[in-house]
Every structure is written in C-alpha cells, then in structure tokens.
Amino acid sequence: MLHTTTKPPLTIRLCQPRGFCAGVDRAIQIVVLALKKYGAPVYVRHEIVHNRYVVEGLQSLGAVFIEELSEIPAEHRQSPVVFSAHGVPKSVPADAQARNLFYLDATCPLVSKVHKQAMRHQRLGRHVLLIGHAGHPEVIGTMGQLPDGAVTLIETEADAAKLAPADPEALGFVTQTTLSVEDTAGIIRALQDRFPALHAPAAESICYATTNRQEAVKETAAGADLYLIVGAPNSSNSRRLVEVAERAGATMSLLVQRASEIPWNDIAGISTLGLSAGASAPEIIVDEIIDAFRQRFDVTIDLAITATETEDFPVMRVLRDVELTKADMAFVNGAA
Template sequence: MTEVTNEARVPLTIRLCGPRGFCAGVDRAIQIVVLALKKYGAPVYVRHEIVHNRYVVEGLEAKGAVFVEELHEIPEEHRGQPVIFSAHGVPKSVPADAQARNLFYLDATCPLVSKVHKQAMRHERQGRHVLLIGHAGHPEVIGTMGQLPEDAVSLIETVEDARAYEAADPDNLGFVTQTTLSVDDTAGVIAALTERFPNLKAPAAESICYATTNRQDAVKAAAPGTDLFLVVGAPNSSNSKRLVEVAVRAGAQHALLVQRADEIDWDHLGPLKTVALSAGASAPETIVSEIIEAFRQRFDVTVELAETVQEDETFLVNRELRDTELTVADMAFVNGEALAIGAR
C-alpha cells in the first residue's frame, strides 16, 4: 500500500494499551547482559535467547553478546568470560554443568520465575506431587520441571489434561503455573483439577506474574469495538500469543501478532476506524512507535491511551554487577527505546 496524501487520509483511532512492553524481569535481564559487557568486555555468552524477542537479541549481539543453546558451544579459549542464563530460568542441571566446566555464570532468571521454582520445591518437600500448568517445551516450563526429580512433577496443559490426569495419591497434590499464561484459561484448568482433587494445594502466592495479568487486563479493556488489535511480539513469546487470544475473546473483530510494521499486510486490513495496540513483555517500545508511525503515514491518527494500571516494579541485578553503572544511552537501550535494530 502506498503512502496517501493528507487530503485522502481517513480518521483512525489507535487505542494504545498501558501497561505494555518490557516488564521488570525483562528489563533486569537485558541490564545484566549490558552490564556484563561493560564490566567484563566482549564476548559475553548467553544461554538461550535472553528474552523472546529477536530484535533485542540482535541489538545485544551488536554489542558483543554471543547466544548459544548449550554450554558446550562456548569455545575453550573463552571460558573465562561470563555466561548468562536467560530470564526464563534453567533446570538445576545447567548451573551444575557450568560449575563442572569451571564457567563463571550470571543467572538472569526473572525473580518471579524463581518464585515459582521455590513454590514447586516447597510442594515437593511437603510430600506433594507437583502439577505444573504450562506449555510443553517452553523454556520456563523446562526450567521449572528441572528443579524437581523427574517423577515428582507432571505437566498439565489443558482442561482436557486436567480431566484425564490420574494421580497416584490424589490427596497429596500441589500445583504451580507458568508465569505467562492466560489468566482465564488457567482458571479453567485449576477449576477442573480442584473438582477432581478437592485437596489440591495452591502455591502460597499467585504464580502468573503481575506483568502478564496487567497486560491482559489492559487488552480486555481496549479490545471491545475494535476493528483490529495488534500485539507486538515474537511468535515464540508465550505472553504475547496469549494477548492475541485475550483480545479476540474480549471483543476485537480481528487480532494479529506482529514483530515489525513491515509484517502488516496493509492492503488486506479492510476498513478501519479503531485499532488497538499492545506489546508483549519482551517487545521493545521502539517497535510500538514504529507501528504508530506506519499508521500515521496512511491514516489521520488519533492516539488514545487505554491504561488500566501503572507499573513501578524494579528488580536488582546480580551482586557482581552492581558496581558498574549504565550511561543514559545504555538505559535507553535497556528500556527498549533505542535498540540497534535496522529494518529487515
């Protein structure tokens, strides 16, 4: 679709969700990589994507981060350099492997994911079999299950799984959840489990993180009456995909997950009067701005903020990095305002 002149542009309202984008756990994880590069120099190795956004990953690679899937990929000559574990968390076997290889590691696991690890271990210590509600294969689920012996935890993905699960000891079960699930879907799974296992023990505190809940609440508020709901996020981002599902259930006529403005099929959007826009917890604000600007080139845009709550949570970085300061430019990068991400 070619850019249209001012005279031809039709009015369009964009409901911009708040909160959106980076959460405190993502912000902390990116800070850890940037601080490690400043303190120890390049290369700094990162096991798995630090967060699920390839533009964040590319920006960090440009600064000297090297992403690997397994520790054995780190060259022998660089084993004195730090290796960072991603925000999603890792099984206990990973730090044990790092120690066996004499690697210096920094754990960037989100503190709210670490809280779920502790909740699961507490259930297990108290003699309960742990039911983990989550998505098979997601790094966070792999990390949480990896905190426990293999026979101490079972994965429940759906209401159907909950109804089919056979417990060896139905009176000694406890559950935890992945932090990035749909609040409504998870409630259904928990209800199905509780119906079958009345003595099922909940974790001491909510497992789904505040940022996931807040972003879903903002989407629910913004979605009714919208012709299109766009969620900025990566296809492997669990919390971003859940936002698309929530938008449709909350009344959006159509919802899409996009990584950049150039992924929008402008010629086939149909008539638009109201578009809502949000971003998953690992999506940088610079891409939100890019998409708004792309709409401005095609429509007479009015932006309305659809804010449900303000977030002010922060998490401290690792003790080893607290003596290193970030510059203003570093903070713009960390906050997702100035990532080194060129157009494809």
C-alpha cells in the same frame, strides 16, 4: 490543479502498561552490564528474552547466543555466560560449575518464585502439577528443579480430566508465569473439582505483568476493527494477548514483530485499532508501528491506562558497580 489526498481517520487505543516488564528489563540490563564490565564476548544461553530486535541489538554489542554450554570455545571459558530470564533446570548451573564457567543467572525473580513454590510442594510430600505449555523454556526450567517424575505437566482441561495420580490427597500445583489468566483459571477449577485436597501455591504464579497486560487488552478490545500485539511468535505472553483480544471482542487480532509484517492491503477500512506489546517487546517497535499508521491514516491516540507498574528488580551484586550511560539505559528500556 493541485490534488490533496485526505487520510482516513484512525483511533489507536494504546494500552498502558505494555512492553517490557521488570524481569525483562533486569535480564537485558545484566547482559549490558556484563559486557561493560568484562568486555565481549558475553555468552547467553538461549535468547535472553523472546524478541529478535533485542537479541540482535545485544549481538551488536558483543553478546553471543548459544543453546548449550558446550558451544563455548575453550579459549573463552573465562568469559561470563548469562542464563535467560525464563529460568533453567538445576542441571545447567551444575554443568557450568563442572566446566569452571563464570555464570550470571538472569532468571526473572517471579519465575524463581515459582521454582521455590514447586520445591516447597515436593518438600511437603506433594506431587507437583505444573500448568503450562510443553517445550517452553520456563516450563523446562521449572520441571528441572525437581527429580524426574516429581512433576506432571498439565496443558489443558482435558489433561486435568484424565490425570490419574498415585495419591489424590497429596497434590500441589504451580503455573507458568505467562499463561492466559482465564484459561489457567479453568484448568485449576477442573483440577480442584476432581481433587478437592489440591494445594495452591503460597503466592500467585502468573506474574503481575502478564495479568496487567491481559487486563488492558481485555478492556480495550471491544469495538476494535483490528488489534495488534507486538511480540515474537515464541513469546508465550504475547501469544496469549492475541487470544485475549479476540475473546474480548476485537474483530481481528494479529501478532507482529515489526511494522513490515502488518498486512496493509487487508486492513484499509479500519477505523479503530487496539495496540499493545508483550512483556519482551521494546517500546521502539511500538513507536515504529504508530509511525507506520500515521503515514497512512489521520491518527488519534487514545491512551488506555489500566494499571501503574512500579516494580524494579535489582541486578546481582557483582554488577552493581557498573554505571550505565543514557544510551545504555535507553537500550535497556527498549527505547533505542
């Protein structure tokens, strides 16, 4: 007698937008274009974006990831070196010039905007308050735009409460681009309550992609038995999405890098799954995770579209003469 096993039903609330943002897309494109134009090796200082799948894919094409410029062998001093999308302190391009290195700066234009806002505050005589997470490459890069002592890092409302500036009337703030919108708003309110003369940046610091992804998760979290965020543990924007899902009503929220990290034994009884991806997570992993659920559940996809993103950041002029194949573009866009 033939026995058939019926798969339990599962609705996947799939967020859109999700995954790669324009800044990540541009950074990956810069490395791929540099490899095509100049050949391997192309050195990349720090992970170009916080995702091992992307890093390993670029390594397979000939990219070499380093943490310091001193790691570049003398015989490869003519090879390009790419600075990551997170931005670097001013000391890094200065070091590259001193070593006669050819560098390509893949800093996200929205991170560069924060750098300019911080420098504008200082130019106007203000001490800069940077709201962000200590040790994150973007924070290190932003603080490194100004002299030592010109920037104070504020991580929490408790930090805001104990701040004792030399001149409370001459303060300006900027934020890391990948923070929780709600947490950041609370810290800004705490600072403004204490320092009414606090100057905001001329434009919003938290980037459009961070805001859009958080809003999409917020709108789809209520009633979800499990919310999965595809992203790396060192990805700030991905970790914030996990927090947003939990606050917005998901029973459980997890950060995973691949389908192999999903705790299948612990989630057997779920009927509604929320699914999104951080700004540095490729779409191919989202597809991998959906396929893994299809093997175990009778899946219905409920696409939750909360915003349409049309931003496109062009690469630097020196790389614009290089053409990408369809396979190149699939890799750049996270589809391969």
